[in-house]
Amino acid sequence: MKIVVAGCGKIGQTVIGSLVAEGHDLVAIDSDNEILKELTNIYDIMVICGNCADSDVLEEIAIHEAELFVALTGSDELNMLACFVAKRMGASNTIARIRNPEYNDDSLVFLRKELDLSMSINPDMLTASELFNILKLPSAVKIEHFSRRNFEMIELIIKSDSELDGVKLADMKGRYGSKVLICAVQRDDNVYIPDGNFVLQAGDKISVSADHTDISKLLKTLSIHRKQSKNVMILGGSKSAFYLAKMLIHSGASVKIIEKDINRCNELCEKLPHAMMIHGNGAQQELLLEEGLRSMDAFVALTGMDEENILISIYAAANNVPTVISKVNTHELATMGARLGLDCIVSPKNITSDIFVRYARALKNSMGSNVETLYKIMDGKAEALEFRVQPHSRITEIQLKDLKFKKNILIAGIIRGKKIIIPGGDDVILGDDKVIVVSRDHKLNDIEDILG
Amino acid sequence: MVTSLLMVLPLIVSLVYKEDCYISFLISMGVSLAIGFTLMVFCKTEDRVIYAKEGFVIVALSWLCMSAVGALPFVLSGEIPSYIDAFFETVSGFTTTGASILDDVEMLSHGTLFWRSFTHWVGGMGVLVFIMAIIPASTDRSIHILRAEVPGPIVGKLVPKMRDTAIILYLIYIVLTVIEIVMLLLGGMPLFDSLVHSFGTAGTGGFGIKSDSIASYSPYLQWVITVFMMIFGVNFNLYYLLLTKKIKSVFRSEELWTYIGIGLVSTAVIAFNIRDMYSSLSETVRISSFQVATIVTTTGYATADFNLWPDLSKTILLLLMFIGSCAGSTAGGFKISRVIMLFKMIKREIKSLIHPRAVGVVRFEGKKVDDPVLKSLSAYFAIYVACFIGIFLLISFDGYDILTNFSASAACFNNIGPGLGAVGPAANYAGYSVFSKFVLSVAMLLGRLEIYPILFFMSRAAWSKK
Numbered sequence: 001m002k003i004v005v006a007g008c009g010k011i012g013q014t015v016i017g018s019l020v021a022e023g024h025d026l027v028a029i030d031s032d033n034e035i036l037k038e039l040t041n042i043y044d045i046m047v048i049c050g051n052c053a054d055s056d057v058l059e060e061i062a063i064h065e066a067e068l069f070v071a072l073t074g075s076d077e078l079n080m081l082a083c084f085v086a087k088r089m090g091a092s093n094t095i096a097r098i099r100n101p102e103y104n105d106d107s108l109v110f111l112r113k114e115l116d117l118s119m120s121i122n123p124d125m126l127t128a129s130e131l132f133n134i135l136k137l138p139s140a141v142k143i144e145h146f147s148r149r150n151f152e153m154i155e156l157i158i159k160s161d162s163e164l165d166g167v168k169l170a171d172m173k174g175r176y177g178s179k180v181l182i183c184a185v186q187r188d189d190n191v192y193i194p195d196g197n198f199v200l201q202a203g204d205k206i207s208v209s210a211d212h213t214d215i216s217k218l219l220k221t222l223s224i225h226r227k228q229s230k231n232v233m234i235l236g237g238s239k240s241a242f243y244l245a246k247m248l249i250h251s252g253a254s255v256k257i258i259e260k261d262i263n264r265c266n267e268l269c270e271k272l273p274h275a276m277m278i279h280g281n282g283a284q285q286e287l288l289l290e291e292g293l294r295s296m297d298a299f300v301a302l303t304g305m306d307e308e309n310i311l312i313s314i315y316a317a318a319n320n321v322p323t324v325i326s327k328v329n330t331h332e333l334a335t336m337g338a339r340l341g342l343d344c345i346v347s348p349k350n351i352t353s354d355i356f357v358r359y360a361r362a363l364k365n366s367m368g369s370n371v372e373t374l375y376k377i378m379d380g381k382a383e384a385l386e387f388r389v390q391p392h393s394r395i396t397e398i399q400l401k402d403l404k405f406k407k408n409i410l411i412a413g414i415i416r417g418k419k420i421i422i423p424g425g426d427d428v429i430l431g432d433d434k435v436i437v438v439s440r441d442h443k444l445n446d447i448e449d450i451l452g
Numbered sequence: 453m454v455t456s457l458l459m460v461l462p463l464i465v466s467l468v469y470k471e472d473c474y475i476s477f478l479i480s481m482g483v484s485l486a487i488g489f490t491l492m493v494f495c496k497t498e499d500r501v502i503y504a505k506e507g508f509v510i511v512a513l514s515w516l517c518m519s520a521v522g523a524l525p526f527v528l529s530g531e532i533p534s535y536i537d538a539f540f541e542t543v544s545g546f547t548t549t550g551a552s553i554l555d556d557v558e559m560l561s562h563g564t565l566f567w568r569s570f571t572h573w574v575g576g577m578g579v580l581v582f583i584m585a586i587i588p589a590s591t592d593r594s595i596h597i598l599r600a601e602v603p604g605p606i607v608g609k610l611v612p613k614m615r616d617t618a619i620i621l622y623l624i625y626i627v628l629t630v631i632e633i634v635m636l637l638l639g640g641m642p643l644f645d646s647l648v649h650s651f652g653t654a655g656t657g658g659f660g661i662k663s664d665s666i667a668s669y670s671p672y673l674q675w676v677i678t679v680f681m682m683i684f685g686v687n688f689n690l691y692y693l694l695l696t697k698k699i700k701s702v703f704r705s706e707e708l709w710t711y712i713g714i715g716l717v718s719t720a721v722i723a724f725n726i727r728d729m730y731s732s733l734s735e736t737v738r739i740s741s742f743q744v745a746t747i748v749t750t751t752g753y754a755t756a757d758f759n760l761w762p763d764l765s766k767t768i769l770l771l772l773m774f775i776g777s778c779a780g781s782t783a784g785g786f787k788i789s790r791v792i793m794l795f796k797m798i799k800r801e802i803k804s805l806i807h808p809r810a811v812g813v814v815r816f817e818g819k820k821v822d823d824p825v826l827k828s829l830s831a832y833f834a835i836y837v838a839c840f841i842g843i844f845l846l847i848s849f850d851g852y853d854i855l856t857n858f859s860a861s862a863a864c865f866n867n868i869g870p871g872l873g874a875v876g877p878a879a880n881y882a883g884y885s886v887f888s889k890f891v892l893s894v895a896m897l898l899g900r901l902e903i904y905p906i907l908f909f910m911s912r913a914a915w916s917k918k
Contacts, residue, residue: 002612025612033822041504041596046612062696 001025001364002066004091006052006082007073008035010329011097011123014349015072015356020045022357022443027061053082055089064090067363068118070356071096076103084115093118093363095356099125099239101271121355127348128243131325134344135229135248135298144375146386146436151413151420153183153209153384153436155377157343160202170196180210180218181422183412183438184382191381193408193440207377207384209412209436211420229253229297229323235282235312236303237264240327240348242271244300249274256291258282282312289319298323306330310337317341350380364445371445372434382440384412387447391431394448401425406452408440505908507596512909515897519543522571531564536886543893545571547900548782550658550752550869553882553889557663562644568659569651575900576655576684576782577625581618600905610692624691625782629654632680639673649753653680656783658752658869665754665877671738674755678738678745682715685749685777706817707778707789711748714788718744718772722765729761740765747772750784752869754877766872773862784867784899786836790829792816797826835903840865843895847888860884864895 001024005016008030016039020026026045029052030036036047050057052071063069069091071079076098083094098104098120103111112120133143142155158164169182185192186205192198200206210218230253234241237259245255245268255275259265262279269277280287282303293299299316301309306328313326325344328334334345358374373386389396395403400411400423414421415434421427429435437450444450519542526538537553544551545568554560560568574582578601598614609617629650636646645661652659660666666674690702702708722740730736742755747769758769776785793816800812814821844861852860852874859871860881870877881892898906 025616027612044612044614046609 001068001360002027003068003070003360004029004061004063004066004086006030006069006071007079007097008032008039009072009074011349011352012072013039014353015070016043016045018353018357019360022360024360027066029057029061053078053085055085058086058089066091067093068360069094073097076100080111080115080117083117087116095119095121095359097121097123099123101239101242119359121352123348123352124239125243126351126355127240127327127346128247130346130351131240131244131300132247132251134325134346135232135253135300135323136251137228142377144377144384146373146384146413146415146434151209151211151415151436152215153207153375153377153412154215155205155207158200158202158204158206162202164200164206165202167200168196169194169198169200180208180214181410181412182206183209183384183410184378184440186378186381191378191440193382193410193438205378207382207438209438210422214422231296232256232298232300233258233288233291233293233296233321235299235301235309237261237268237277238302238304241300241302242268244302245272245275256296258287258291283308285315288312288315293321294319296321298325300324301326303327306333310340310342313337313342314340350376354380361445377438382438383442383444384436384438385444387435387437387444389429389431389433389435389447393429393431395451396429396431398428399425400427400429404452405450406442409442409450410438411450412436412438504596504599507600508905508908510597511600511901512897512905515546515901515905516909519546519893519897522546522567525567526564529561529564531560536889537882540881540889540893541568542571543896544864544869545569545657545659546575547867547896548572548576548655548657548750548784549864549867549896549899550652551864551875551892551896552659552869552880553884554880555882557659557661560661565648565659565661566644569648569657569661572655572657572659573629573651574655576657577621582622600901610689620692621688624688624695625654628680628683628691632676635676635680636673639670639676641669641673649677650680652753653677653751654684654782656681656684656749656751656777656781656867658746660753666742667755671734674738674742677753678742681745681749681751681753685711685745685781685783687778687780689780704818706792710792711778711788714772714775715741715744715748718748718768722761722768725762725765743769744772747868748775748783749777749781750866750868752863754870757876757878759872759876759878770859770862770872773859773866773868776866786833786866789816790832793821793826793829794833796821797830832903835907839895839898839903839907843891846891847884850883850885850888852883860892861895864892865899867896867899 003019003024004027005012005019006029008016008028012028016026016028020043026043028036028039028045028047029050030047031049031051033049036049039045040047046061048057048061052073063086066086069083069086071082071094073079073082079096079098083096087094094117096115096117098108098111099122104122104125108120111117137143137154144153145151146153172180172182182194184207185194185198185200187201187203208215208218228251232248232253232255234245234255234257237257241257245257248255249272256278257268257275258278258280259268260281265277265279268275278291282288293316299313299321301313303309309326309328310333313324317324323344324342325346326337326342327348328337328345329347329349331347334347337345354376357376361371361374371385372388375384377384411423413436414423414427414429415436416430435447437444437447439450442449519539522542522545523535523538526532526541527535532538532541532554540553550572581598581601610620611617632650632653633646636649637643641649648661649666651657662668666677686708687705690705690708693702719737719741722744723736726740727736730739739756743758745751746753750773758766774786775791776787777783779787779789793814796814796816800814803810803812814826840861843865844857847861848857856871856873856875859873860875863869863871863875874883875881881889884892894906
């Protein structure tokens with residue numbers, strides 16, 4: 001599939017990287033030749049230097065052959081214009097990054113319609129909703145929803161005093177009922193798709209699938225705290241901080257935002273009347289303590305500096321704040337932060353590029369693939385996919401234990417109408433079921449791909 | 453880093469498979485398979501990321517191995533008994549030079565002749581590009597190989613995927629070659645001859661199968677070859693643009709017009725200069741245009757012994773040797789695009805001497821050329837001259853006259869083939885000493901791979917682990 005990406009900043013590069021890995025033909029447009037040169041050294045793509053809204057540039061790369069045009073430059077207006085031109089010149093689908101909050105209210109619907117955009121993407125908003133999801137269920141690291149939110153997959157970290165430490169997966173059933181399935185385990189840097197003989201250890205990051213109520217039950221038996229965070233301190237008044245604060249306030253939490261720039265403080269104060277704005281430097285520990293860091297349920301570091309976010313988060317964790325989340329965009333720093341003991345690190349560019357991978361697979365979907373939803377789990381090392389099963393597929397009406405799967409494949413759930421089945425060996429898949437598959441090292445396009 | 457040697461295996465195999473009629477080929481095939489296999493076993497464990505450095509080394513090493521193994525059939529069949537002669541001949545083939553050490557080409561067997569010409573064809577577009585087109589798994593960074601192997605200052609892709617680019621290039625190449633074969637057949641040339649000559653033209657190589665090269669064929673055939681030599685000297689990207697119906701941008705190509713211009717002007721001058729030597733006007737034009745085409749595209753066929761021409765014509769031909777043809781074609785030389793940019797740069801420098809505050813931008817094909825490109829261009833020019841002087845000096849030990857040595861260096865370095873004086877179109881390189889033959893072989897590789905890969909390969913930095 002031919003995909004054109006305009007604007008090769010941080011997010012653009014990540015998107016290009018993950019789409020190339022998916023095997024698409026990529027063309028990158030940017031006005032900076034140096035960046036492009038670097039990109040051609042790393043990825044097998046074509047690049048062109050120029051203005052992405054210039055019809056000559058788009059003509060040169062044969063935009064009419066492109067299935068997808070993505071505008072990710074720093075300017076909303078340029079993105080919209082570029083998408084408009086590309087669409088008029090024959091690109092099948094266009095996606096624009098629109099991050100200015102003023103466009104992201106009611107006018108977005110109008111813009112999308114008038115510009116004929118297939119989708120608009122707002123990384124700040126996406127980051128904020130990811131953060132919000134985590135804050136709703138603070139003990140989880142990440143939550144993914146399938147099939148209109150009926151089915152959830154959450155990532156948890158097993159603490160050293162947890163009951164799960166040393167438990168064999170085959171024994172889980174007896175202890176906590178059968179409705180919970182551990183579908184992936186990350187230990188150190190490796191990801192395992194576990195079988196019944198796998199023994200959990202403290203420090204493992206596990207991915208658990210279950211329906212919504214069962215997850216609550218499990219968390220309760222494990223006596224894991226699962227109340228929504230009520231007092232949240234946000235460091236840095238960025239755009240994502242604004243969206244996050246808005247969502248939190250809407251759900252009834254109290255929010256304190258610390259921001260260095262007084263003008264930005266005033267601006268946010270005007271837009272968020274219910275949030276408490278503090279003008280000051282969040283890197284000063286005294287200030288954080290004065291503002292009651294120790295009594296907070298959650299601390300979210302959202303400044304533009306990765307290093308600052310990591311260091312202050314470590315400080316917050318040392319002060320016993322139950323949930324500490326830090327935004328880190330650089331991959332190398334993120335792994336370093338994890339090694340320093342930060343459980344929960346969010347990367348806007350990864351969140352965004354996941355969306356594109358999902359969208360590209362869905363586009364392919366209309367060309368014969370059957371992926372309904374796709375999530376990258378465990379830092380992108382494994383994937384969870386939702387498939388719709390065609391009637392008379394090769395995998396239907398056979399007990400799961402009799403099917404020969406490829407290695408590192410696991411059926412995490414079957415959704416039949418409104419019923420959710422956490423499958424065991426005796427279960428069968430029927431036509432029109434939706435099946436959630438967890439896989440490592442495979443690029444699945446169809447449910448039948450899981451067979452060995 | 454040595455990992456890259458892996459690539460040598462498929463490469464050698466693909467090359468040698470072409471011939472089947474002689475035992476010597478079978479043996480060479482066995483040897484190359486064995487070498488490739490050993491290399492594969494040795495290099496399996498290391499990781500396979502190709503950075504710029506690995507790109508250079510892969511290309512340089514593959515070309516050396518190819519030439520070393522490619523020389524075997526000549527030796528084993530006993531047709532060229534001395535290994536260094538065979539090596540010279542093979543390098544000359546792969547680098548599409550067409551310089552020969554053979555006194556009498558006509559006594560070679562068909563198989564050897566075919567192999568000789570086929571090396572031209574494969575070497576013309578680049579062997580590694582060919583490998584890239586046929587093996588499915590190419591890593592993301594394999595652009596470095598393409599950069600190191602394809603001649604020209606700036607290497608661009610035609611389509612996003614490298615493999616597709618390689619396939620398109622080869623398809624264009626194959627189609628053009630087939631057209632030429634058909635045209636030659638229509639002109640009454642025997643099948644074997646037309647195959648061999650098409651390969652020679654396509655790779656802009658110049659190995660013939662007759663002592664007098666093309667001279668004994670009919671005027672029609674000579675014209676066909678002239679035209680096709682010129683065609684293969686054009687940047688292949690332009691053909692892709694033609695195919696995608698972007699005719700306008702083809703006609704806007706400065707390089708193309710300069711190329712045609714140079715061809716026409718030199719033909720006219722030479723034709724005027726040699727008007728008394730041939731009987732009719734058509735013959736004069738035919739002969740002068742053929743010679744211009746053969747030199748400017750660095751092919752090296754001949755229909756006349758230009759050694760006998762007046763000095764003006766010889767000088768023009770000698771100058772044309774250095775210029776070469778368009779970047780991104782199969783031809784060698786300094787490349788017209790570089791010459792154009794160099795002159796524009798000089799113009800800018802002069803302007804800035806007169807108006808010290810003037811700001812100038814060098815434009816090429818309607819686009820601004822960035823300063824780093826210009827910088828590397830001037831560096832390339834310097835190193836090009838330095839290499840040439842080095843080669844010239846080294847082969848001067850053999851005691852030939854200056855013109856012979858100078859033209860021999862130029863003809864090998866720019867991948868042309870015949871030079872002037874004692875290495876003129878009617879003579880050959882057999883008289884040079886073993887040492888000089890080796891130097892000239894290296895010169896041909898330097899010229900074909902545009903100096904850097906080979907030079908880098910010989911430097912210590914290529915082998916240190918850092």
